Amino acid sequence: MNKTIADVAKLSGVAKSTVSRYLNGGSVSEATKRKIERAIKETGYTPNPFAQSLKAKKTAFIGTIVPRLDSYAASHTIIGIDEQLKELHFQLLISNTNQQIEREIEMIYSLAGQKVAGIILLATQITPAHLAAFEKVNIPILLVGQEHPDVHSLIHNDVEAGYAIGKYVVEKGHRKIAYLGVSEQDVAVGVKRKEGFKRAIAEAEGCEVHYFETGFNMFVAQQAAAELLEQFRPTCIVCATDNIALGALRAAQLKGLRIPQDVSITGFGGYDVTEIIHPGLTTVKLFFKEAGKMAAQHIVKLINEEEVPKRTLSKFEIIERESVDSIIPRHV
Template sequence: MKVTIQDIANMVGVSKSTVSRYLNGGYVSDENIKKISEAVEKTGFKSNFFAKRLKAKNSGLVGVVIPRIDSFTAGKILKSINMQLEEKGYQIIILSSELDKAKEIRSIEKLHEQGVDGIIVMAFDITKENIALANKITIPIIFTGQENSLVRCIKIDDRKAGKMLGEYIRDKGHREIVFLGVTEDDKAVGIERKEGFYEAFNNVESNINFVQADFSFNKAYEMAEKVISYNPTAVIGATDNIVLGFIRYAFEKGYEIPKDFSVAGFGGYDIGLAVHPTITTVDIDYEALGKKAANSIVASIELEEIEDETNINLELIERESVRKVE
């Protein structure tokens, strides 16, 4: 007698989609994992399922949802994803959410409807709507940039990155600091990266003020006057792009860097070498992140064993934009 996914679902008392998620490596509660795995073993269904999947023809397409077209970070990750997927015989379909959560959800739904084999989402937040949709669709989905235990995620250690730069700025003697950051809606950059930086000063008498911008050059430029009003010796941008916006404003107003303000950021953007002074930064290996995301989505699609999580490399690059306070 042929056993179907619906048969397994009926035996266990769960929905058909829950069984599909289990078989495709999606999120299923520990309780249901135990029940489904026992039913699968008992009926011998698993071997039949894998054989069927191996014979099935995939579309050879992977959907990628990016936050915005002009994002340096998204561009670096996307380039790496594309190169890796091409090597494995896949092509990508790219949709942009433009930092709109509703549009991000619609993009995921649209890609699923178009028959892609898997989806990578460069998330700026993982909401309950993301989680519900990820657990509803039956194809693999991976989120990068943010973390949530209810869905599969790949990200850098933003807290570690923040602390790395914080310790460097602390050891350079800076105590009057402005952190020019982003909204806490972005948990990785807006919370973890900032908190990691602050953590480096836990046992040091210091004054760190926070000024909120966004990820754009223009907003950082706009908020630079407020930053300077705090009379900092160091200005830290949540990204190198934010640092560039501040530098432009400071230059126009006749300030010198690092004489008047030391500046540093995160990302390791190439343009940080093209400006004067060159920007001290925490270099993030976005290519490795993209490669890992691509390999993981392919492994999920082809029902292969997924590699253990590996740390994405972070490296502090000391350049010319930070001076030592005596």
């Protein structure tokens, strides 16, 4: 049988109202707190977070809005958020928007109406409607993956990561390069990664680079890559995400091209599948789960009115595998 507040109160020798006050973050003496904590441990009592939140001034729920659930980046970020929130005694509520901006705005208001303590938004873009919603709901908001100067943000270091992969392929001797990216509506993936890549290319000599655009879906990317290879024959295709790279790899193989001998391909993300495919995909690894844990820590700090940097960058590293060939002439 599940233990109740009454059981805890009886064992600790205090009133039920005192136990309730302790569970809801109210003021109790240190001696009483120790008695209640000991009784909770002995009885195995587990508070009902929903019932608790209805009584508390601050709820135990954090709303997380994601653009899509079938994304490696989103799912691993959520895993990190959830694991860390559990350690911090908060519960996660997830809202999937299917990449619809209107739905995203609607969910900000809906979660605020459910009295969540704060919202983590895995954003694709920040519009004036977003900013108006943030101001109106007046609860802590944390952006993940995108940034805005007026909102606390945790972002991947897309500019420097884009620069690093550009520098990498140039140092491998590639000068005839295709960049396969996404719409600039997505600032992080569509603008910043390309911005960093362009900076690396500008530092090299004799580069011929063609820029192409596709969607995030690997099958859409496969078609775009096939068309790219009809128009231009690069020695290397730099892709803005791993899914795009997987599509490009398939398109090249269907055209009878060998990877990396005929065309090198790089990705961006560090998805698990990039390690087990053949050839293994050289990619920029982003630490999504770790970023999720950091996001959870930051939103709880914001809820508790603690200091949090306005802008936080997560780390990255290049994982070198077999999909990139070195074409630097070897001098005997």
